[in-house]
Amino acid sequence: MSSTDENTGVIGSIYRFFSTTPQIMAPKKVTIIGSGNWGSAIARIVGNTTKAYPQEFDPEVRMWVFEEVVNGEKLSEVINTRHENVKYLPGKILPTNVVAVTDLVESCVGSHLLVFVVPHQFVKGICEKLVGKIPTDAQAISLIKGVSTEKKGGLKLISEEIKEILKIEVSVLMGANLAPEVANDNFCEATIGCKRKATDGPLLKKLFHTENFRINVVEDAHTVELCGALKNVVACAAGFTDGLGYGDNTKAAVIRLGLMETTKFVEHYYPGSNLQTFFESCGIADLITTCYGGRNRKVCEAFVKTGKPLAEVEKELLNGQSAQGPLTAEEVFLMMQKTGLETKFPLFTAVHRICKGEMKPAELVDCLRNHPEHL
Numbered sequence: 001m002s003s004t005d006e007n008t009g010v011i012g013s014i015y016r017f018f019s020t021t022p023q024i025m026a027p028k029k030v031t032i033i034g035s036g037n038w039g040s041a042i043a044r045i046v047g048n049t050t051k052a053y054p055q056e057f058d059p060e061v062r063m064w065v066f067e068e069v070v071n072g073e074k075l076s077e078v079i080n081t082r083h084e085n086v087k088y089l090p091g092k093i094l095p096t097n098v099v100a101v102t103d104l105v106e107s108c109v110g111s112h113l114l115v116f117v118v119p120h121q122f123v124k125g126i127c128e129k130l131v132g133k134i135p136t137d138a139q140a141i142s143l144i145k146g147v148s149t150e151k152k153g154g155l156k157l158i159s160e161e162i163k164e165i166l167k168i169e170v171s172v173l174m175g176a177n178l179a180p181e182v183a184n185d186n187f188c189e190a191t192i193g194c195k196r197k198a199t200d201g202p203l204l205k206k207l208f209h210t211e212n213f214r215i216n217v218v219e220d221a222h223t224v225e226l227c228g229a230l231k232n233v234v235a236c237a238a239g240f241t242d243g244l245g246y247g248d249n250t251k252a253a254v255i256r257l258g259l260m261e262t263t264k265f266v267e268h269y270y271p272g273s274n275l276q277t278f279f280e281s282c283g284i285a286d287l288i289t290t291c292y293g294g295r296n297r298k299v300c301e302a303f304v305k306t307g308k309p310l311a312e313v314e315k316e317l318l319n320g321q322s323a324q325g326p327l328t329a330e331e332v333f334l335m336m337q338k339t340g341l342e343t344k345f346p347l348f349t350a351v352h353r354i355c356k357g358e359m360k361p362a363e364l365v366d367c368l369r370n371h372p373e374h375l
């Protein structure tokens, strides 16, 4: 059906009726854009929920795979034959209805639900390739923890970046979700931030909600998303204190001060945000899990202990996975520098400066002694 048919005359009316009437809408096709550690873990959930709800979802889930050769085999072929992402989630079997597709556009054509889950620095390029290639009534949900690298000095959320380029509605999903533990089906929670909670919330919840992955949907989407991004910066600070051997009291103080800076940062950019959101999984819970079990913490601890450059430590420890904290710290610092806010966020500022080699890790605590929280 051509786009003009869709909008005019009897055919247009019929099209509008069938495409907007929930109870008889065609099952939605889902594409997962990303197949890393989290992308693969979430594919295990989405592969099963799309099979469980055939009225709502097409059971075939396409997963865009950034092709690479692993032990002499194409990763996409290994996924489609052995149903295992041997590089980014080894040892976990993916549902057979999750199909690896290496052509980005082909993976998304006809999909009405796009699940973005790539390291945040790749989002802009991916979206630009998809312009004009997806249904105009598609919607997205971003599981990406970071802020846009594009607007140097000004805040742009990843969800805003996706919406700006693709002209579609974008919700977010953040939470205390270390991918390997989610892939083990360990009980945990997550928060969906959905501005159109009443209309879009129920379907998004169905896509992710399981016995061991418990979803709560809130409308305060920007707070949900910023919690997910900023906790990675705090996790770097936690890793520095672990590397310095400062113990749990200091780490707890860093976590608390990091949470306070997060609330102040959100309030600065989004006055009137809902304080309750920080008590959702996306807030305090994700901060805790990441500051004890995350990759950012691990990399930053090793950075202190080995004295090696951060990029080298990340490469050695993460085998192609990405620590999002240092890049997010830089993006946040540029925003604060532009508005002269560095002194109000000494922890965020110190993390950036330590990551850049402008400050020694041991100077972190000195930056916190006169924190605005203690004045």
Ligand SMILES: NC(=O)C1=CN([C@@H]2O[C@H](COP(=O)(O)OP(=O)(O)OC[C@H]3O[C@@H](n4cnc5c(N)ncnc54)[C@H](O)[C@@H]3O)[C@@H](O)[C@H]2O)C=CC1
Pocket (backbone or CB within 6 Å): 034, 035, 036, 037, 038, 039, 040, 065, 066, 067, 088, 117, 118, 119, 120, 122, 143, 144, 145, 146, 177, 178, 179, 180, 320, 321, 322, 323, 324
């Ligand atoms: N791993 C985890 O435990 C969790 C991660 N997240 C977030 O999910 C997002 C995605 O992270 P992961 O899935 O863990 O990825 P990852 O950290 O495992 O990164 C590896 C992925 O990046 C892809 N990649 C590498 N170069 C690329 C390029 N030039 N273009 C496109 N893709 C490229 C690789 O193909 C691979 O799929 C991040 O924002 C992360 O913060 C959120 C919750 C948990």
Ligand SMILES: O=C(CO)COP(=O)(O)O
Pocket (backbone or CB within 6 Å): 145, 175, 176, 177, 178, 179, 232, 235, 286, 289, 290, 293, 294, 295, 296, 297, 322, 323, 324
């Ligand atoms: O987001 C995560 C847990 O919720 C994963 O954190 P890391 O990227 O630090 O591993």
